Structure formats: structure tokens, C-alpha cells
Amino acid sequence: MELKKLNKSVLKLWYIYAAIAAFAILLTFTIIAITLNVAGAPGDVTVATLLGIGIPAFVIIGIILIMPALRYKMYAWGYDDKRITVKQGVIFRQRVVIPVCQIQDHHRTQGPIMMILKLSGVIISTAGSNFSISTLTTEEADRIIDDLGGKLESRIEELKNEEV
Amino acid sequence: MKRFDKGYIYSALLSDLLGSLVILFFLMEEIMLESETPPVGLLSILPGILGAFAVIYLCFITYRILYYMTSGYQLTEKEIKCNRGVLYRRRSVLEYKNVHAINKKQTLLHRIFGIAVLTVDSGSTNTFHQAEITIIEKSRTVDALVNELNALKESGVRTAEGATEEVLLSEDDSLYRFTSKSKMLYTLINIASTAFFTALLGVMTIIVLGICKLILQLDSLGTWGQYFLFAFMITLGSMLLFSFFSFVGCMIHSFVGYHKFNITKRGNDIQISYGLLERHTNTFSYNRIKAVKISQGIVQRMLGFASIKLEVIGYTTNTGKDNSAELGVLVPFCKYNEIGDILSKVLPGFIPEKKQTRAVAFFPFVSWFVLILGIVSGVVLIEALLPMLIFKVSSSVVAAVICSVIGSAAVVLLFKILSAVLSYQNNGIAVTNGKITAYYGGFTKNITVFNAKNLIAAESVTTPLREKAGISSLVMHIKTNAITNEIKVHIQQDSLSEEIEQLLTL
Numbered sequence: 001m002e003l004k005k006l007n008k009s010v011l012k013l014w015y016i017y018a019a020i021a022a023f024a025i026l027l028t029f030t031i032i033a034i035t036l037n038v039a040g041a042p043g044d045v046t047v048a049t050l051l052g053i054g055i056p057a058f059v060i061i062g063i064i065l066i067m068p069a070l071r072y073k074m075y076a077w078g079y080d081d082k083r084i085t086v087k088q089g090v091i092f093r094q095r096v097v098i099p100v101c102q103i104q105d106h107h108r109t110q111g112p113i114m115m116i117l118k119l120s121g122v123i124i125s126t127a128g129s130n131f132s133i134s135t136l137t138t139e140e141a142d143r144i145i146d147d148l149g150g151k152l153e154s155r156i157e158e159l160k161n162e163e164v
Numbered sequence: 165m166k167r168f169d170k171g172y173i174y175s176a177l178l179s180d181l182l183g184s185l186v187i188l189f190f191l192m193e194e195i196m197l198e199s200e201t202p203p204v205g206l207l208s209i210l211p212g213i214l215g216a217f218a219v220i221y222l223c224f225i226t227y228r229i230l231y232y233m234t235s236g237y238q239l240t241e242k243e244i245k246c247n248r249g250v251l252y253r254r255r256s257v258l259e260y261k262n263v264h265a266i267n268k269k270q271t272l273l274h275r276i277f278g279i280a281v282l283t284v285d286s287g288s289t290n291t292f293h294q295a296e297i298t299i300i301e302k303s304r305t306v307d308a309l310v311n312e313l314n315a316l317k318e319s320g321v322r323t324a325e326g327a328t329e330e331v332l333l334s335e336d337d338s339l340y341r342f343t344s345k346s347k348m349l350y351t352l353i354n355i356a357s358t359a360f361f362t363a364l365l366g367v368m369t370i371i372v373l374g375i376c377k378l379i380l381q382l383d384s385l386g387t388w389g390q391y392f393l394f395a396f397m398i399t400l401g402s403m404l405l406f407s408f409f410s411f412v413g414c415m416i417h418s419f420v421g422y423h424k425f426n427i428t429k430r431g432n433d434i435q436i437s438y439g440l441l442e443r444h445t446n447t448f449s450y451n452r453i454k455a456v457k458i459s460q461g462i463v464q465r466m467l468g469f470a471s472i473k474l475e476v477i478g479y480t481t482n483t484g485k486d487n488s489a490e491l492g493v494l495v496p497f498c499k500y501n502e503i504g505d506i507l508s509k510v511l512p513g514f515i516p517e518k519k520q521t522r523a524v525a526f527f528p529f530v531s532w533f534v535l536i537l538g539i540v541s542g543v544v545l546i547e548a549l550l551p552m553l554i555f556k557v558s559s560s561v562v563a564a565v566i567c568s569v570i571g572s573a574a575v576v577l578l579f580k581i582l583s584a585v586l587s588y589q590n591n592g593i594a595v596t597n598g599k600i601t602a603y604y605g606g607f608t609k610n611i612t613v614f615n616a617k618n619l620i621a622a623e624s625v626t627t628p629l630r631e632k633a634g635i636s637s638l639v640m641h642i643k644t645n646a647i648t649n650e651i652k653v654h655i656q657q658d659s660l661s662e663e664i665e666q667l668l669t670l
Contacts, residue, residue, distance in 0.1 A: 048551035056543060083668070093631065095624045095661075099668045102620040126620045129641045129649055159669075 001085060003076035009117050010135045014068035016113055022061045029057050077133050079144070081151055084124065086133060101155045102126045106148060108141050124148075165236035165247060168300040171277035173228050179273050180224040188217055237299045241322050244284060244313070246297040256296045262286050263317040265448035265476070268306050272441045280306040284313060314433055314447060339509045340495055342418070342425035342438075349469070350497040351414040357463040358410035359403045366399030368575060375571060379564045422496055427510055434510065436494070452476055454643045455614035456494065456514040458503060462586075462607045470500045472507070475614070475644040514613045517601045519592035523655040524635055529584035532627075534577065541573040583607055591654045593638070595667065602640065602651045612651050616667040618643045624661035634658040 032053060036046045067090065076087040084098045109121040120141035122133040136144065191213070227250060235248040243259045263284055270280040284297035299309065316322055373395070377385045385391045423440035430447065437445040455475035464470060472495040495506055507515045523529070548565050583606035590609050594601040598616045603609070623639035630636060637654045638661050 044554050048554045051550050052547050055546065089625070091627055093626050093628070096621060097623070097665050097668065098621045101669060126641070127643045129621060131621065 001078050001080050001083070003078040003085060003087060006072060006075050006077075006135065007119075007137050007140070009119060009137065011068060011072045013113060013117055013119055013135060014071065018064045018068050021064050025057050025061055025064075029053060075134060079148065079151075082155065084131075084133075084148070086131065088134070096131060098124060098126065098131055100148060100151050101159055103148060103152050106145050108138075108145060110138070165238045165245070167236045168232060169279050169302050169305070170232070171274075171279035171302070172300040173232050175271075175273040175277045175279060176228045176231075177225060178276075180228070181221065184217065184221060184224075188213070235300075237297065239312070239316075239322060242320065244297055246299065248298060258284060258286055258296050259320070260313070260316040260322070261320040263313060264452050265446060266310055266313050266317075267447070268310055268443075268445040270303065270439075270443040275303075275443075278303055282306045282309055310445070310447060314430065317449070318432065338426040338428055340425075340427045340498075340506055342422050342496055344419075346497050347418040347422070350418050351411060353463055353467060353469060353497075354414045355407045355410050356467075357461060359407050360463060362403045362406045363399060366395070366402060370395045370399070372568065372571060375567050376564055379560060379567060381560075418496070425496065427494065429510075448476060450511070453511065453514070454618045455612050456507065456511060458516065458611040458613075459605075460500065460609040465609055468500045470498060470503060471496055472498070472503065475612070475642070475649075513599070513615070516611050516613050517594035517596050517599065519601075519603055520594040521592050521656055521660060523588045523591040524657055525633070525655055526584065526588045528630060528635060528655045529587050530580060533580050533584075537573055537577060537580075541569055545569050587654060591656070593653050593656065593660065593664075595663070598667070600640070600664075600667070602653050604651065604653050612642075614642050617669055619664070619668055620649075622661065622664045622668055624658075626658070630655075631658075636661050638664060640664065 029050075033046075033050060036049060041049075070090045071088070074088060074090055074093065078085050079100070082100055084100065086094075086096045086098075088094055103124055104127055105125045107123040107125070109123060110119070114120060114135065118138050119135050120138045121135050122141050122144060124131045124133070133144070195209075230250045231248070234250060234253065236246070238245045242261075243257050244263075246256045246258075248254055263286070265283075265285040267283045267285070268280050269283070274280055279300060280303040282297075282299040282301065284299075286296050299306070301309065312322075370392075373385065374391070377388075377391060386394070420440045422438050425438040426436070428435045428437075432449050432451070433447050434450060434453075435445065435447045437443070453474055453476055457473045457475055458470050459473065460470045471493065473492045474494045476492070494510065498506060504515055545566065548569065549562065552562055552565065586609070587604075587606040590603050590605055592603040594603075595616075600614055600616055600619065602612045602614075604612075619640055620643055621641040623641070624636040625639060626636040634657060635655055636658050637652060638656055640651045640653070642649050642651065
């Protein structure tokens with residue numbers, strides 16, 4: 001089975017999410033700095049507090065901004081008549097194989113930014129776990145849902161015949 | 165549609181009354197304790213409190229009567245129907261052939277009024293938090309319904325003859341008995357576990373405080389002799405106190421929660437019954453059992469005991485409120501070497517096989533943990549030392565902080581190494597004739613046995629270095645409740661993941 005890479009606009013989406021998270025951290029840091037200044041905290045206390053919060057905050061921001069590119073590089077997915085395969089993970093690399101005949105239902109999800117970028121997430125439910133194909137173009141998501149529905153019906157028929 | 169038994173109203177109202185009186189008692193006690201002088205004001209507010217109590221209790225009465233009026237059930241030709249709820253009305257329809265588990269529950273109040281609660285579950289994961297059908301009827305009627313539904317789930321159709329012949333089971337039919345001796349042993353082992361972990365915590369505290377005393381020259385802790393004497397006494401006292409609580413809890417759990425614990429076979433069904441104050445009788449088909457899980461805590465492991473649980477969709481959590489005993493328990497306590505005998509009688513298809521593979525390396529069990537622990541400890545040290553340097557804190561305090569951070573990290577690392585050694589010994593897998601036996605866990609050793617047909621997805625997890633060495637961890641998703649359906653077998657040969665993928669029903 002040939003595994004596909006995600007669409008380039010997915011990387012754009014992940015960078016938007018990363019930017020929002022980094023902005024939130026920076027904003028919190030700025031608010032703390034202003035509060036200390038307004039409250040007239042002694043210089044030592046201000047420096048100690050800002051260093052205490054600043055070092056981990058900037059490390060986290062660095063990681064947040066690097067992750068989308070690495071995640072995008074490692075992500076691959078694909079499906080055929082019998083199985084869906086998803087490979088993902090930067091440090092811990094996962095490879096999940098889900099048989100098509102185990103699918104109970106699938107869902108397409110969209111947030112506001114995803115709507116603007118015409119992207120959708122796909123969640124595949126089985127009798128026990130939910131698996132997600134991170135983010136696809138809405139067109140791709142619709143196609144996979146239709147395709148898997150059809151494949152599931154024909155596979156169930158095949159399995160019934162095998163049992164007989 | 166037949167209404168529930170009227171006993172429901174009386175038992176529910178009595179239960180509400182007892183609950184309300186307890187709340188009222190605590191409320192009054194609070195008021196009495198707050199006022200130091202004779203509670204003159206209390207008399208003036210007493211009618212108000214009683215009035216409010218009466219109004220609230222009237223609401224309960226109205227709700228219970230409305231629930232009784234609007235709820236009911238009906239057994240049609242092919243399905244069972246149930247209506248319930250007052251504000252949020254719920255109508256459930258369950259075909260007989262889809263009946264998965266039939267459970268009878270009887271609390272002490274139910275017994276006083278001669279009623280019982282029957283829950284019928286479809287095994288759907290979408291509604292696993294509660295059963296689809298709930299019927300409150302006279303205890304005898306519930307017994308008859310249990311028999312009838314057991315027969316109907318096989319045939320799928322209800323004939324005009326109605327209820328089938330009742331299958332009477334006695335204690336002699338029991339395949340396993342949780343005897344008083346076993347219950348006492350179970351209690352003693354739990355006490356030993358509590359004492360062991362309390363002692364461990366005590367020793368760790370003594371060491372940490374000793375280091376602080378040594379570096380900071382803390383005179384408040386007395387001389388070294390006094391320090392060790394007091395520390396020993398406090399640890400011993402804590403061990404006794406916690407062991408006492410453990411003893412009381414375990415005695416209630418085992419003697420009351422598992423009172424008359426029986427496992428019986430009824431054709432294609434297995435029936436598990438237990439409980440003194442709240443009696444449960446749970447019936448479900450063998451083919452609904454997806455896996456059997458054998459667990460051994462560290463103390464149980466040292467003494468050669470284990471517990472056996474069932475993994476069944478929908479079955480384990482369908483009443484939600486049960487605190488006395490777990491619904492998924494098959495055998496609460498037994499000798500480890502008796503597991504084969506017990507399972508051969510109850511579930512012969514789920515006897516665990518011997519490990520065919522083992523963890524291939526020890527280092528991966530600790531490598532990432534050591535790295536993360538190092539980073540976290542480093543960040544904590546920097547975060548702690550920077551302000552101290554800015555504020556020019558004395559060198560002895562700085563040394564104490566460094567020692568405590570390094571000491572805490574060392575203790576955590578020690579625990580992790582112990583857990584990793586146990587994981588290294590435990591992790592493994594056996595595949596024979598479509599049956600998978602997975603061995604996993606660290607301090608708690610777990611063995612899960614399931615059929616390959618119940619494997620719904622396979623996952624392999626690796627890192628770049630492990631990939632080069634041909635090592636991966638295996639995650640198997642099985643058909644059970646969403647929370648418990650992952651079985652992780654760590655640090656195995658890469659080829660094992662491919663072998664397991666071959667077992668998936670594609």
C-alpha cells in the first residue's frame with residue numbers, strides 16, 4: 001500500500017495553531033512583566049520572576065514552533081480495500097493498522113480555521129477505539145468517507161460469504 | 165405497558181428520607197457547634213429549616229410518583245421496551261437477540277420492600293455508562309424475567325406460552341467459591357501491601373529529613389538518637405493506622421461486597437452473583453466475553469496470588485454506582501498456580517499460554533525516562549538556583565536545595581529502575597491457534613488472554629534508534645470498553661508487530 005503525505009495547507013493550519021499558542025504564552029509573560037512593573041516590585045524580584053517564567057516559556061515556544069514541520073514530515077496515511085494505515089510521531093513513531101471491516105462509523109470534523117482553509121479531520125470509530133486521520137482537505141475527507149463506506153459494505157459481504 | 169412495582173416509590177422515598185435526615189443532622193450539628201452560648205436563635209430558625217425540609221421532601225415525593233407514573237416496560241414478540249424519566253424521558257427498545265448482559269441488583273432497602281432492579285444491556289459502547297433497559301419489579305418477577313430473557317436471547321422470539329421453565333441453581337453448582345479463608349488471606353495481603361508502602365514512604369522521609377538535618381544543622385529535630393527514635397515511632401504509628409483502615413476497608417469489601425460469591429454456568433451463559441447489602445446477579449453469554457485479564461500486585465506477586473477479571477463490552481460499567489465490588493471481576497482472589505484449574509472449569513478457551521517472546525533489551529525501558537527526568541530536574545534546579553543567587557541566599561540552603569532535588573530525582577529513578585526490571589521480566593507474548601496471551605506491566609503484572617478475532621487494530625511504536633535496532637513496542641486494541649481496550653507489550657522484536665498485523669481480520 002502506498003502511503004500519502006498530507007496536503008501543504010495542513011502544515012499552514014498547524015503553524016497557525018502553533019502561532020496562536022506561542023502568542024498566548026508571550027501575552028501571559030508580558031502581562032506578568034507589566035503587573036510586576038506597575039506593582040513596583042523590587043528589581044531583584046522582577047528579574048527572578050521573569051527569568052523563572054521566561055526560560056521555560058521560551059523553550060516551550062521554541063518546541064511549539066519546530067513541531068509542525070517535523071510532524072508534517074513524519075505523517076503518512078493510506079488505505080486499500082482491507083486496511084487503513086497511519087504513520088505518525090516525531091520521536092515516538094507510531095504505525096497503526098485498522099481493518100476496514102472493523103469500522104463502525106466515521107466522522108468528519110471542522111473547526112473555524114479549518115473551514116477557512118477548506119480542511120477537515122476524519123475520526124474512525126471501531127468497537128472500542130477511535131482513530132483519527134489528522135487533517136485532510138475537505139474534498140479528500142469526503143472521498144475517504146464515501147470510499148470506506150463502500151469498501152466496508154463489500155468487505156462485510158465478502159466475509160459473510162467466506163463464513164458460509 | 166406494565167408499570168414498575170409500587171415498592172419502588174416506598175424504597176426510594178425511604179432512601180430519600182434517610183439521606184435528607186443525614187444532611188439535616190450535619191446541618192444542625194454545624195449550627196450547634198458554631199454557637200457557644202445556648203442556641204436561642206436556633207429555636208427561631210428551626211421552623212424555617214423544617215419547612216424547607218418538608219418542601220424539599222415534597223419535591224422528592226412528587227418526583228418519585230411522577231417517575232412511577234411515567235415509567236414502565238413491555239415484552240413484545242421480538243423486543244423489550246422500556247420508558248423512564250420525568251424531565252428527560254427516555255424510551256429504549258432492545259431486541260431479544262441483541263441482549264448482552266442481564267443483571268439483577270437488590271439493595272437492603274429493596275429487600276425490605278421485596279423488590280429488585282433488573283438491568284438489560286445491549287453491550288453497545290455508545291451507551292456503556294448505563295444499561296438500555298431498567299425494570300423495577302418484585303424480586304420473584306425479576307427472577308422470572310431473568311429466566312425468560314435468558315431463553316429469549318437464544319430464540320429471539322417470545323411465544324404465547326410466556327415464561328420458560330425456571331432454572332434453579334444452588335450453591336453446589338458454583339464453579340468457584342470465595343471462601344472465608346480466602347477472604348481473610350485477601351485482607352491480610354492488602355494490609356501487608358499498605359504496611360509495605362507506608363514503611364517505604366516512612367524510610368524515604370527519614371532519609372530526606374536526615375539529609376536536611378545534616379546540611380542545615382536543624383536543632384529543632386533534636387539529637388540524632390531522638391530524631392531516629394521519633395521517626396521510627398511515627399512510621400510505625402502510620403503503618404498501624406493505615407493498616408487498620410485497610411483492614412476495615414478490606415473486611416467490608418470482601419465479606420460484605422463479595423458475600424456468597426458464586427460463579428455458575430447456565431447453558432451458554434455464565435452467572436456471577438455476590439453481595440450482602442446490595443446483591444448482584446449478573447448473567448451474560450460466553451460468546452460476549454472478549455478477554456480475560458489476570459492481575460498481580462507486587463505483594464500478591466511475592467506471595468503467589470492473583471485476581472481474574474473479565475473484559476466484556478458494556479458489561480463492566482452498566483450500573484455506574486457500584487462501590488462494593490467490581491462488576492468485571494470473575495475471581496477476586498486466588499492462588500496464581502490455581503488459575504489454570506479455575507479457568508478450565510469456567511472459561512476453558514481463555515487459559516493463558518506460556519510466553520513465546522520476551523523483552524529484547526532492558527535499556528529502552530529506562531532511557532527516555534532518564535532523559536526526561538534529567539531535563540526536568542535540570543530545569544527545576546536552574547529555576548530554584550537562579551532566584552537564590554539573585555537574592556544571595558546562604559550556601560547551606562543552596563546545598564540543601566541541590567541535595568533535595570538530586571535526592572528526589574534519585575528516588576524517582578530508583579522506583580523507575582525497579583519498575584523497569586519487573587517490566588523487562590514481564591513483557592512478552594504468546595500466539596497459539598488464534599489465541600493471544602499478552603504479558604505486560606511493571607509493579608502490577610498483567611496477563612490478558614483474548615481471541616485474535618477480537619483484535620480490532622494493531623499499533624507499533626518505536627523511536628529512530630529503536631527502529632535501527634529492530635525493536636518496537638506493540639499496542640493491541642481489543643473489542644471492549646474504550647477505556648480499557650489497549651494492551652501494551654513493550655520492547656519486542658520488530659517482526660512481532662508484523663506477525664500480529666497478520667492476525668487482524670482484514
